Amino acid sequence: MTAAPRMNAPDGHLIQRMPVVRGRLTADAPLAPVTWFRVGGPAEVMFRPADADDLADFLAALPAEVPVTVIGVASNLLVRDGGVPGVTIRLGRGFTDIAADGMTLNAGAAALDLNVAMVARDAGIAGLEFLSGIPGTIGGALRMNGGAYGRELADVLVSATAVARDGRRLEFSHAGMGFTYRHSAAPEDCIFTGAILRGEPGNPLEIARRMAEISDKRADSQPVRSRTGGSTFKNPDGHKAWELIDRAGCRGLSIGDAQVSEKHCNFLINNGMATAAQLEALGEEVRRRVFETSGVTLDWEIKRIGIPAAEGSTAQ
CATH class of the missing domain: 3.90.78.10 (UDP-N-acetylenolpyruvoylglucosamine reductase, C-terminal domain)
Structure with a gap:
């Protein structure tokens, strides 16, 4: 059983081979409007999973020969003009939850780094202010060990969850991520779904002051x-x-x-x-x-x- 193709998809379009999903499948989805550069061709098929189970089921049923590409908010991304063949996966609302528990935060991979820093601030969790200076998502920060203003994700990560290309659910310890400068050693074809981050006790007002300093520095030094x-x-x-x-x-x-x-x-x-x-x-x-x-x-x-x-x- 396959998902119904979009009405404007021609016969033989890849979308006609897609598994049934609870999320959203789109044929020839424009990518330029979602990238910060505002350039690039379309995704042959765009999939926005409803949640991690939907993502895992989709990947388990997707033919192995179909290429898979993952994008976030596309802030550090260049999509080439010919577009992206295969399936492009973009995580959405089902992956944006952020919850504080003591000095740890559980954040979905699609949660904006800024939003994670703000939740940490409100919970009195210090040490995550640097995330407010990274215009991306936690998933992107996991993939490239995102960092700014003297800190990086490796400094605060406890563990991460992901889905493998074949649909298996994965969990990575801090050591298992193999972080180096702007790089993680996690398999390239796994898709991160969330992370647990740890900070330290702090005063929300002092945390807010540091975040404001980071915002000012970005505006002064970068073409934001x-x-x-x-x-x-x-x-x-x-x-x-x-x-x-x-x-x-x-x-x-x-x-x-x-x-x-x-x-x-x-x-x-x-x-x-x-x-x-x-x-x-x-x-x-x-x-x-x-x-x-x-x-x-x-x-x-x-x-x-x-x-x-x-x-x-x-x-x-």
Whole structure:
């Protein structure tokens, strides 16, 4: 038994092979409107599971040859112009709950990092203020050991839950996550569903003050009102990515409407009509110039997904 395809899906569309779900399946779902860059092609099929059981049942029944991609709020994501083949999974309301218990928080993978920090503040749990400076979700923070302002998820994680590509339910201890800088060693094909985080006793007013400081620092140093994807490159050992980019003369560099931010040159900006291809090409040009001037290879921090569409343009 398969789920009914959307009326506008052509015969033979992948959605016609999808298992029955309690959540929502959409054919050729636009992705550009949900990404912070506002670029990219559609998802061949978008699945928004109702809850973890729905997700596990779906993956267990999904043919093994169908590729699966997971996205969150798409704040640190570049979707290529050709779109994303297979099934794109985006967790929603069934994964946003946040509950405090003593000095621990149980947070769904789709919970916004800012919301987790706010619940911790209200519960008098200190040590999670840094999450307010990460514009993403707990699921994304788990995948890349998200961090900001001197702390990272590895500092506060107790354990995490996930669903494997074959539908098995998984649980990871802190050690099992294998955290390193902006990376976790959890299997790439598992989908995080939640986490338990631990802080320490704190005064809600003092916690609120630290969160306000983080908010002010972000606004002062980052192009938070622009169409951007957050930090573009990881900091190499012994270096700051933005300093290497600046020394390579890349501040303000552009390809079409894709530009290296003048305010913080480890951010790329869509000034209006940029394509994903232009943004990615600009990032690669920055990497080339940084290596040419410093001998350091920058690694992408932004996750790039999907297939490209042919497009050529030149740096200015």
